[in-house]
Amino acid sequence: MKVLVSGAAGFLGGYVVEELLARGYTVIGLDNLSKYGQAARRPPEHERYTNVVGDAADKDLLYELTDDCDHFIANAAMIGGVRYMKDLAYDILATNNRLVSAAAEVGVRRLGGRLRKVTYVSSSMVYEGHSGMDFREGDELGIPAPSTAYGFQKLAVEYYAKAAWSQYGLPYTIVRPFNCVGAGERRAPHASTSSAERQRMVGGHVIPDFVERALRRENPFRVLGDGKQFRTFTYVKDMARGMVLAMESEAAHNEDFNLSGGNGCTITELARFIWDRVNPGVPLSFRYQEAFPHDVRLRRPDTRKAAEVLGFQPDTPLEVMVDEVLDWVRQTVPNARSVEVRPASGVEARRVSRWVRG
Known part of the structure; x- marks a missing residue:
């Protein structure tokens, strides 16, 4: 076919x-x-x-x-x-x-x-x-x-x-x-905007953006809105x-x-999780900025139809996705720091599981 x-x-x-x-x-x-x-x-x-x-x-x-x-x-x-x-x-x-x-x-x-x-x-x-x-x-x-x-x-x-x-x-x-989360999401400048605007836009997907900024050790860590927005990944x-x-x-x-997968958490929880994987043991503070006018507060779908009709039940853990993006960013983004990824402990994996499925 x-x-x-x-x-x-x-x-x-x-x-x-x-x-x-x-x-x-x-x-x-x-x-x-x-x-x-x-x-x-x-x-x-x-x-x-x-x-x-x-x-x-x-x-x-x-x-x-x-x-x-x-x-x-x-x-x-x-x-x-x-x-x-x-x-x-x-x-x-x-x-x-x-x-x-x-x-x-x-x-x-x-x-x-x-x-x-x-x-x-x-x-x-x-x-x-x-x-x-x-x-x-x-x-x-x-x-x-x-x-x-x-x-x-x-x-x-x-x-x-x-x-x-x-x-x-x-x-x-x-x-x-x-x-969607994984390796390969590249920077994508658009000719209709200025250079500065393009740089702001292309980092707009949250996990690659957070990973890159965690590698730069941005602290306080900028978060749009109050950080309580909920997303699935x-x-x-x-x-x-x-x-x-x-x-x-x-x-x-x-x-x-x-x-959609079952992985979900608030934006603040996501930022802290990524920071801890990149900079283990380093304290983190946040700087909350005004959100975009149409920022969606809650985004968690019911996926039973896809499971029942298609047999689609994705179960890749959030830590696997983040680590793949981390490896990708380190290889492709100029000046990304070389940081060893901390393997997820059983305690950490359970903590993420409660965030994403609780």
């Missing part, structure tokens, strides 16, 4: 490609390299992989590439950390609308052929207006619409998927990743596996899934 993956050179897309190849699929990876550049990630050297440099909003190109594909994972999107979403709101909205409309239109044009369905990648940000915890699939329809351009557009992705099914009968699956290899399971499953046709 053959799969087209757009956004294949990105952080998550690259792991999805690797998961597909490991499962025996033939894969076409499409990316315009606009985020990381030509040399940021080597395409896999595999006899079942074809690398294409091109625009995933180009409908003619998508139509050509899906000629003999069984599946299309529409993963390409303009995305970054919270600063990226704030400062490039229009670009995100316009670019991502072009990408999803192209994916849906080409899927419709392929109806009656070999293409079975389109798997759309949405986001946890569709729940931006949720005021509680443990939100379930369907809750996004009964809460205020997201106030950020990124969250609003990702909700639009889901409407595109459902509308293409409603009007044309194009099967779909929607996946909502929650905070998912190992990127687990996430890629979940996305492929959703693509494969017949029971996933015309369904949506929250994909």
Whole structure:
């Protein structure tokens, strides 16, 4: 079977490609390299992989590439950390609308052929207006619409998927990743902003950002907001596996899934945990700064549907994710200090377990 993956050179897309190849699929990876550049990630050297440099909003190109594909994972999107979403709101909205409309239109044009369905990648940000915890699939329809351009557009992705099914009968699956963590998340400058702004934006993902600052021994440690914001974290290899399971499953046709691990804690707890792994025994203080206007307070999904329908139950511990990011940052970020990682003791592992599952 053959799969087209757009956004294949990105952080998550690259792991999805690797998961597909490991499962025996033939894969076409499409990316315009606009985020990381030509040399940021080597395409896999595999006899079942074809690398294409091109625009995933180009409908003619998508139509050509899906000629003999069984599946299309529409993963390409303009995305970054919270600063990226704030400062490039229009670009995100316009670019991502072009990408999803192209994916849906080409899927419709392929109806009656070999293409079975389109798997759309949405986001946890569709729940931006949720005021509680443990939100379930369907809750996004009964809460205020997201106030950020990124969250609003990702909700639009889901409407595109459902509308293409409603009007044309194009099967779909929607996946909502929650905070992917792992090696390979690179700095991604954007030409439309100043150098200083780019440097602030590209460090916007919380775990790589915290790891880099812990390596620099930033103390007091800066935290946006009051530090009580709650997040869950998912190992990127687990996430890629979940996305492929959703693509494969017949029971996933015309369904949506929250994909997340059970690892979760407050932002202050996360900062202290990372600091202790990088700088064991060194006291830490915090300096809390004003949060962004639309900072989500609580982000913990109900994942029972993915477990029951897909058999997706990721269990990679938070310490494994953090240590992998730590190794990655030390290898790739200039001036990162060489610090030995302290192995997790049984006491420490249990303490993290209470944070993330309590």
